[in-house]
């Protein structure tokens with residue numbers, strides 16, 4: 001069942017748990033995310049960056065694939081198809097293509113431009129039944145070739161953007177995309193608490209969810225995070241499992257047709273599914289599908 005984020009995250013915020021946002025790249029990824037959520041009876045957010053959307057053939061291809069899998073796999077838990085870190089143009093394209101939610105990331109522009117674009121996209125998204133996430137204070141690290149230094153969001157700017165009517169807010173609190181450096185100082189949970197207090201109970205989003213110690217993730221959920229984004233840990237799980245299969249010589253096992261893509265990609269698929277299940281349990285959304 002495809003839905004937007006509005007109610008999914010409101011209920012999560014009230015229930016003090018978070019819903020996992022998992023980036024997809026292809027058929028295996030999409031199946032693994034949907035089936036993990038279904039088995040744990042959890043709502044789930046399946047997302048593409050603009051780069052992944054392009055890689056998969058385009059936003060229409062993604063929307064059709066996810067909708068078709070939802071039907072063919074008899075998925076009954078709420079599924080949101082979300083655009084991750086969208087540009088102004090990309091966000092509009094995803095509204096037209098059949099996504100159920102967009103993120104507009106105007107954090108690289110001036111705050112005034114961010115406000116103006118977010119305002120316009122809030123109306124467009126809501127008129128079409130979609131939810132919208134906005135960002136203040138860019139998330140550090142590199143994702144899909146876009147690199148940004150981590151910023152700490154200003155609670156006043158957060159309150160201003162929330163007043164535009166967005167459904168959830170990504171605010172930089174020292175989190176970064178990709179692998180955290182060894183000398184990383186941790187999440188600024190004190191700033192998160194201030195942002196939470198300043199933003200009228202809006203569901204908050206924690207980007208860069210890979211590699212943050214579990215106790216910090218749990219504390220962030222207590223402080224108001226209702227959506228946690230995970231990408232890199234699924235990529236690492238897939239790569240490690242596939243590498244192991246190949247290192248064991250299985251791709252060259254001609255007798256058992258180990259080169260068959262369905263066999264070659266299976267360990268990676270299973271590793272992503274296990275990772276998604278692990279995160280859903282950590283975020284506390286098991287058995288929260290019926291809201």
Ligand code: 13P
Pocket residue numbers: 023084085176177178179206207208209210229230231232233
């Ligand atoms: P990671 O790749 O660090 O898990 O971050 C994912 C993310 O925040 C997507 O927006």
